[in-house]
Amino acid sequence: MALKFDIKQRRVIPNWRDFKRTMRLGELSNSVSTQRPDISVLRPINDWQQNRNIGTAADLVNSAFISGKTEFPELNEAISYIIGNKDQSSRSLFELATSISEGTRQTPKNDNINQSKLIDLEVEDFDDFKIHLENNTIYKIINKTKNKITTQPYNSILWVELARLYSFLGNESKAEKAMTVALGLSPNNRFVLRSATRMFIHFDNLDKALYYLRKSDATRFDPWLISAHIATSSLMKRFSPLIKNGISIINSKKFSEYDLTELASSIGTLELSEGRLKKSRELLELSLKSPNDNSLAQLEWLARIEKKIQFNLHDFRGRVSNTFEAFTLENFQGENWKESLGNSIKWFLDIPYSKRPVLFGSFVASVFLKDYDTAVLLCESGLNANPLDPSILNNLVYALASQNNIEKATYYSEMFNKVKLNQYPDSEKIMQLATLGLVHFRSNNIPMGKSLYEQAIEKARIIKDDYLRDLAIVNYTKELILINDSEKDTFVQMSDNISESGRKDLVFFKNEIKDLIKKIEK
Amino acid sequence: MSIQIDEVAAHALVGRTLKGKWKVLSKVEPKQGGTGGFFSVCYIVSDGNQKAFLKAINFVAFFNMHKANNRGVSIVDIMHELTEAYKYEKELLLRCKNKKLTKVSTILDEGEEFVSDFTIGNVPYLIFEMADGDIRAKINFNNNLDTAWKLRSLHHVAVGLKQLHYIEISHQDLKPSNVLIYEKGILSKIGDLGRSLCGDLEAPHENGDNFVGDFTYAPPEYLYGHFENDRLKRLRSTDMYLMGSLIIFYFTGTNMTSLIGKNLDPNFRWGSWGGTFEEVGEYLVDAFYAALKEFKTSIPNTELADELLSLINICCFPYPQKRGHPKSIAEGFNQYDLQRVISKLDILAKKAEFFKFN
Numbered sequence: 001m002a003l004k005f006d007i008k009q010r011r012v013i014p015n016w017r018d019f020k021r022t023m024r025l026g027e028l029s030n031s032v033s034t035q036r037p038d039i040s041v042l043r044p045i046n047d048w049q050q051n052r053n054i055g056t057a058a059d060l061v062n063s064a065f066i067s068g069k070t071e072f073p074e075l076n077e078a079i080s081y082i083i084g085n086k087d088q089s090s091r092s093l094f095e096l097a098t099s100i101s102e103g104t105r106q107t108p109k110n111d112n113i114n115q116s117k118l119i120d121l122e123v124e125d126f127d128d129f130k131i132h133l134e135n136n137t138i139y140k141i142i143n144k145t146k147n148k149i150t151t152q153p154y155n156s157i158l159w160v161e162l163a164r165l166y167s168f169l170g171n172e173s174k175a176e177k178a179m180t181v182a183l184g185l186s187p188n189n190r191f192v193l194r195s196a197t198r199m200f201i202h203f204d205n206l207d208k209a210l211y212y213l214r215k216s217d218a219t220r221f222d223p224w225l226i227s228a229h230i231a232t233s234s235l236m237k238r239f240s241p242l243i244k245n246g247i248s249i250i251n252s253k254k255f256s257e258y259d260l261t262e263l264a265s266s267i268g269t270l271e272l273s274e275g276r277l278k279k280s281r282e283l284l285e286l287s288l289k290s291p292n293d294n295s296l297a298q299l300e301w302l303a304r305i306e307k308k309i310q311f312n313l314h315d316f317r318g319r320v321s322n323t324f325e326a327f328t329l330e331n332f333q334g335e336n337w338k339e340s341l342g343n344s345i346k347w348f349l350d351i352p353y354s355k356r357p358v359l360f361g362s363f364v365a366s367v368f369l370k371d372y373d374t375a376v377l378l379c380e381s382g383l384n385a386n387p388l389d390p391s392i393l394n395n396l397v398y399a400l401a402s403q404n405n406i407e408k409a410t411y412y413s414e415m416f417n418k419v420k421l422n423q424y425p426d427s428e429k430i431m432q433l434a435t436l437g438l439v440h441f442r443s444n445n446i447p448m449g450k451s452l453y454e455q456a457i458e459k460a461r462i463i464k465d466d467y468l469r470d471l472a473i474v475n476y477t478k479e480l481i482l483i484n485d486s487e488k489d490t491f492v493q494m495s496d497n498i499s500e501s502g503r504k505d506l507v508f509f510k511n512e513i514k515d516l517i518k519k520i521e522k
Numbered sequence: 523m524s525i526q527i528d529e530v531a532a533h534a535l536v537g538r539t540l541k542g543k544w545k546v547l548s549k550v551e552p553k554q555g556g557t558g559g560f561f562s563v564c565y566i567v568s569d570g571n572q573k574a575f576l577k578a579i580n581f582v583a584f585f586n587m588h589k590a591n592n593r594g595v596s597i598v599d600i601m602h603e604l605t606e607a608y609k610y611e612k613e614l615l616l617r618c619k620n621k622k623l624t625k626v627s628t629i630l631d632e633g634e635e636f637v638s639d640f641t642i643g644n645v646p647y648l649i650f651e652m653a654d655g656d657i658r659a660k661i662n663f664n665n666n667l668d669t670a671w672k673l674r675s676l677h678h679v680a681v682g683l684k685q686l687h688y689i690e691i692s693h694q695d696l697k698p699s700n701v702l703i704y705e706k707g708i709l710s711k712i713g714d715l716g717r718s719l720c721g722d723l724e725a726p727h728e729n730g731d732n733f734v735g736d737f738t739y740a741p742p743e744y745l746y747g748h749f750e751n752d753r754l755k756r757l758r759s760t761d762m763y764l765m766g767s768l769i770i771f772y773f774t775g776t777n778m779t780s781l782i783g784k785n786l787d788p789n790f791r792w793g794s795w796g797g798t799f800e801e802v803g804e805y806l807v808d809a810f811y812a813a814l815k816e817f818k819t820s821i822p823n824t825e826l827a828d829e830l831l832s833l834i835n836i837c838c839f840p841y842p843q844k845r846g847h848p849k850s851i852a853e854g855f856n857q858y859d860l861q862r863v864i865s866k867l868d869i870l871a872k873k874a875e876f877f878k879f880n
Contacts, residue, residue: 019808028805029789032796036745039737047658047699050551055658058775059698063738065780066745068793082775090663090820093775096784152811154844156804189804218801 001434001475002375002398003391004363004505010301011231012266014224015294015322015351016164016198019157019191025292025321027224028191031256039067045074054088057081061097070100138168138384156186160195167353170387172203188218190225197228202353206236223249227262234270243267250286257290265295269302277308284309291316297325304329322350328360335504337368348378355389358382362395366402367505375399390419390428394435401439409439426463430456434472441479449479450487467506470498474509481516492517531640532563532580535647541633543569544649546576561604567649574630578647579608606726607716612648613723614691614715621689625682627651627702627713653702653713660707661698663775666822670874672772675701675710677867679768682712683761684860690721692757695735696764698771719757731756739767739777742806742840745792748799750842758858759842765863766837769830774820778813778838785812806840823879829870833863 022028044060057078064075082089082097089097142165149158159182166175179196186192193216200209209232219225219242226246233240246263249255268283284302287295288311296316303311313330316323324347331340344361348354358378365375379396386392393415400409416432437452453476460469477495480488495513500506535546544567551564565576581601618628631649654660657675662668679701686693693700695717702713717734719725725734731749733740741763743749750756767778774781783791786809795802814831821827839845846857873879 023787023789023805026789030795030797030801034747034796036747036792037737041738043699043736044738051655051659053659054663054775055656055661055698058663058771059658061775062771062777062780065783066738066740066777088662088664090774090776092781092784092816092820093663096776096780099784152807154839155807155811157808186804188800190801192804222801 001431001438001471002363002366002395003359003431009235010269010298011234012227012262012269012294012298013201013231013235014194014198014228014262016195016202016353017322017350018161018164022191026258027194027292029259031259032254039063039069041067041069041072045072048074048078052077052081054082054085058089058093061093061100065096065100070103075100138165141165154185156182156189156192159185160192163199164195164353167199167202168385170383170385175199176203176205183212187212188216190218190222193218193225194228197232199353201232201235206232210236210238220245221249223255223259223263227266230263230266230270234266243270250283257286258292261287261289261291261295265291265298269298272302272306272309277306281309288316291320293320293322293325296320296323297329300326300329304333322346324350325357328357332360332364332504337364340364341369341371341374345374345378348382352381353385355382355386355392358386359391359395362392362399363505366395366399368508370402372399372403376403376405388415388419390416390424390432393419394428394431397439398435401435401442404442406439406443410443413439426459427465427468430459430463430465430468430472433459434475438475438479441483446483446485450476453479467503470503470506471509473498474506474513477513478509478516481513481520484520529640530563530580530582531637531643532578532582532645534637534640535563535565535576535578535635535645538635538637540567540576540635540647540649541631544574544576544631545569547573550575566652573652575650575652576647577650578635578645579604581642581644603726608646610723610726611716614718614720615648617689617691618686618715621685623682623685623689625678625685625711626715627653627711650713651704651711653704653711654706655703656699656713657701657703657710657772658698660703661772661775663773669823669826669879670871671707673867673871673874675703675707676769676772677864677871678710679712680765680860680864680867682710683765684864686712686715686718687758687761687860691715692719692761693717693735693764694719694733694757694760695739696761696768697736697739697777698768701768721754733760735760735764739764740779741767741838741842742779742782742792743799743842745779746795746799746802755858756842758856759845762837762845762858762860762863763842765860766834769834769837770817773830774817778834781813781816782806782809782840785809785816803841810838810840826870826874826879829866833866837863 041060041063044056044063048056048060060075060078061082064070079097079101082093086094142162145158145162145165149155149162152158159178163175163178163182166178179199182192183196193213196212197209200206210229213219213225213229213232216225219229223246226242226249229242230240230246246267250260250264264283265287268280268287271280271283284299288299296313299309299311300313303309313326324343328340328343328347331343341361341364344357344364348357348361358381362375362378365371365378376396376399379392379399382392383389383396393412397409397413400412413436433452433456437449437456440449440452453472456472457469457476460472473491474495477488477491480491492513495510498506498510500510536549538546540546547566547568549563549565561580563578563580565578567574567576612632615629616632618626627650629648629650632647634644634646637643637645679696683693683696693712693715695714696712700712700714702711703709704711717727719728719734727734731751733744737744741760750759763778770776770778770781776784786805788794790802790805814834817834818827818831821830836847837845847862850859850862851857
């Protein structure tokens with residue numbers, strides 16, 4: 001049976017994207033107002049007035065660009081001179097002059113509406129999706145990045161990018177090596193530290209994530225890093241000593257609402273978990289003043305577990321970029337399966353090292369849409385970054401067996417043997433038993449199939465996980481009906497008695513069972 | 523009411539012979555906004571053999587400046603500030619003259635003329651070698667042309683900078699308008715020591731750790747309010763950056779700081795960034811490498827492009843402590859020593875003179 005992967009404790013862990021996209025999202029800006037020198041352009045203006053030539057024009061254009069003073073007639077004359085004397089100019093000078101004249105270069109783009117237009121994954125259909133997942137493309141990009149590093153060895157951004165690419169392939173040691181170089185070069189840089197935090201958490205090395213955050217001087221003053229520290233500590237069930245700093249930073253009013261969105265969300269989540277609803281609400285409201293995808297997804301999740309938190313995701317549609325996680329969950333709740341799957345695919349492409357979108361998307365595709373091809377592709381892609389992940393393997397085998405691709409299902413199910421399941425919770429074993437039961441049913445090995453399903457049901461009963469037990473029962477029932485087994489009526493009866501308690505998959509399976517019975521009766 | 527030109531002795535030198543040697547021929551426009559532009563009057567002079575450039579100090583301008591200034595500074599302080607600046611520049615120029623620096627524009631003579639019938643009749647002056655102009659009048663950024671001249675001129679500038687360093691002077695204001703050309707462009711020299719800083723002479727314009735040169739050419743650290751604590755390191759790394767930036771200007775018409783800014787997201791630029799230099803440093807490094815890549819595309823000859831790129835890489839790295847030749851750093855020599863830059867530019871200039879880069 002397929003697994004959706006509901007997280008019990010969502011924390012505001014930084015998302016890790018490539019530098020350009022992170023930059024464009026505004027997560028690396030610093031909006032604190034600071035006094036900078038007032039730069040005079042009197043000298044180059046006078047020089048230009050006395051001698052009009054390409055040299056003085058260039059001098060004036062440079063001075064205007066650096067001083068930020070771009071509104072005076074002599075500058076327009078100098079720009080026109082450069083544009084009119086292209087044969088004496090260079091491309092760089094020409095571009096600098098025209099960019100000033102167009103007024104595009106000095107205007108920071110930080111509004112959320114612009115952000116959403118800047119980032120477009122352009123995944124419209126299944127084929128587009130496949131192109132994004134071509135493995136060879138990643139290897140080519142890795143090579144290109146390594147080549148760049150040979151000429152830019154001090155560029156920590158490139159090292160982070162290399163680590164990210166290796167993490168797509170699940171190459172933990174190479175990813176960690178590259179990230180360690182980046183951290184050595186730039187131990188106080190927000191982009192490097194947030195990326196490192198996410199990477200170490202992804203590789204389940206929470207101690208290291210916290211170590212580098214704690215080690216950095218920047219963490220005490222930077223709301224984006226304090227938020228990462230609080231979230232990581234919380235994942236480790238530790239108290240972050242930086243909560244106080246975070247609260248005073250929020251109260252200082254020195255930072256923009258966007259700079260505070262994750263911090264307010266992190267502390268708001270903690271307050272809620274401590275039962276301080278009023279304080280939590282204030283902070284969560286602040287996090288929504290100018291949210292990013294992470295704080296929105298956090299609210300979406302919190303609103304689901306705490307009914308007193310009111311939140312309408314659609315108020316933010318088009319205003320916030322990369323809200324794929326939040327809309328995956330939102331559409332799932334609204335039973336818009338196709339939209340939920342579409343968003344989970346975009347969510348996966350946005351952060352391809354994460355297994356949550358893979359599990360969510362493959363679950364929706366297999367269970368509700370019967371789109372096994374997409375489920376298989378998502379899982380196979382997810383295995384790149386998370387090799388031998390038992391949940392992804394489980395959903396993959398489930399999808400393959402469901403489409404009766406027994407050869408491939410058997411191939412992947414054999415990989416279960418390589419997974420050290422004792423490191424995982426019992427629920428993984430139960431899922432696996434049921435899924436293997438499905439494989440055996442579809443391979444016509446009915447007794448083995450029955451035995452595995454029954455073991456799954458029994459184990460779930462022992463650990464008192466009603467949901468897993470019920471899920472195993474409905475899946476087992478389906479298979480019994482399909483082969484018209486004599487035991488089917490008993491299990492149909494059991495399925496009928498299952499309380500759905502809002503579980504959409506259980507409702508869906510029960511309806512499927514009813515439809516199957518009707519078909520058989522006809 | 524301001525004092526008129528005809529009431530000022532410094533404006534009344536045409537036709538006079540100074541020190542019995544220098545005939546004052548004509549007045550020329552001073553550089554507004556440049557060092558001393560507000561309080562100097564400039565002339566062409568001749569000793570019969572050569573023409574020269576005279577910069578006369580206009581004391582009366584101090585009073586006009588005092589009226590115009592809104593800094594709340596007293597006239598006494600302004601006069602003190604400007605006379606100190608004059609004395610300081612003269613001292614440095616004399617030092618350059620005595621040490622016979624060949625690639626620094628230095629003075630031929632100096633003195634003080636008394637012009638009668640004026641309230642303040644004393645006119646101190648400096649007489650400089652006569653330049654053809656600065657490089658901006660000659661330069662062209664189409665890089666199929668003048669490569670040999672550009673490289674030779676840059677070589678001269680680097681030599682001039684090293685000569686200054688040798689006598690403990692850091693120029694701090696190296697920019698295109700301060701590279702003067704002589705002998706129809708054959709010779710280039712560094713001019714204007716007005717903003718220079720000296721190892722053993724206190725400069726009146728030295729203001730703590732701040733940048734003293736023209737901010738439109740400043741290395742990026744100053745634009746973000748960062749100053750290296752070690753004075754000598756700060757001065758030498760600044761001169762090194764300005765040298766590299768000048769190379770960029772010769773070939774593209776943009777300076778290094780503009781090129782970094784052009785390749786930097788607007789949110790990270792000095793005008794928008796609210797954080798520190800350390801916090802923005804990595805983004806500057808990334809933009810710096812992008813700028814190098816852009817520069818490389820401006821040079822048609824790949825060999826020359828690579829060589830110049832390596833020079834700019836060592837001169838202009840955004841972190842001042844990482845500027846300098848890796849070998850100098852590794853071998854424990856002064857990392858900001860310009861000798862390797864000079865040698866490389868000399869070789870490149872020779873190659874260009876033999877049409878190797880055509």
